[in-house]
Amino acid sequence: MAIPIGEMQPAREARRPSRILKLALFIPECLSAATLGLLVLFLVISVVSRYAIDVGLPWSDELARLLFAWIVLVGFAIAVRHRANVGVDWLVNKLPRRGRLAVAMVQDFIVLAFSMFFTWEAWVTVGFSMMQRMPALDITIAWMYGSALAGGVLMIIYALANFIDTLQGRIPVSHIEAEMMRAE
Structure with missing residues (x-):
């Protein structure tokens, strides 16, 4: 059955994030939390063994460094999806909606380009x-x-998802706008 182009999808369904994208965010968040728990456990074991039993574990420092690297870099990618990068949105909030959309598109494109460069260099x-x-x-x-x-x-996956969201007109609500909406 053919569906006319204008009736492909209702607007509200087209704006929902896919289940795959939700899962792609949920799994790294859970793994980061588990890795943090593991890091704390190994650091406690290391401190107790070094000061209470007077036996140093040579592998504990390396393992802590390894787990910390994973927490930080996967956490950085999660921050990209949540758009939690540092920014000053005072001027952007003064712009009309189209201006904010244009700034968000440029920002998302720059984050995507950086993510691609970063991934290549990591490779x-x-x-x-x-x-x-x-x-x-x-x-x-x-x-x-x-x-x-x-x-x-x-970061590439999340930056691409953010860019697509922005292209579809879903720009993030700034902290100032959220405060204004709460006050009303």
Whole structure:
């Protein structure tokens, strides 16, 4: 059955984020939370073993560094999706809706371009790091630099989703606008 082009999808359904995109955000958030819990656990074990039992665990510092890299870089990608990057929106809020939309498109494009560059450089770095090893864990250091690659891939996905949202006219509500809406 053919559907006329003008009746392809109702507007409200076209604006919902897909389940795949929600899952692509939910899984890294859960993994980051679990990694943070694991990092805290290993740091507590390291401190207790070093000061209470007087036995240092040589692998604990390397593991903490590895987990911290994953938390930071995957967390940075999550911040891209939530548009939680640092910005000053005072001037942008003074613009009319079309101006804010144009600024949001430029911003999303710049974030997408940076994400692509970052991912490419992370790919190159992981390639170079395959021969180096972390001495205490005896694994390749590419596991640590892989966090930059994973974060970069997620940043591309999230920046592209943000760009598509902006192209469809869904620009984020600024903090000032949210406060004004609450006051009304």
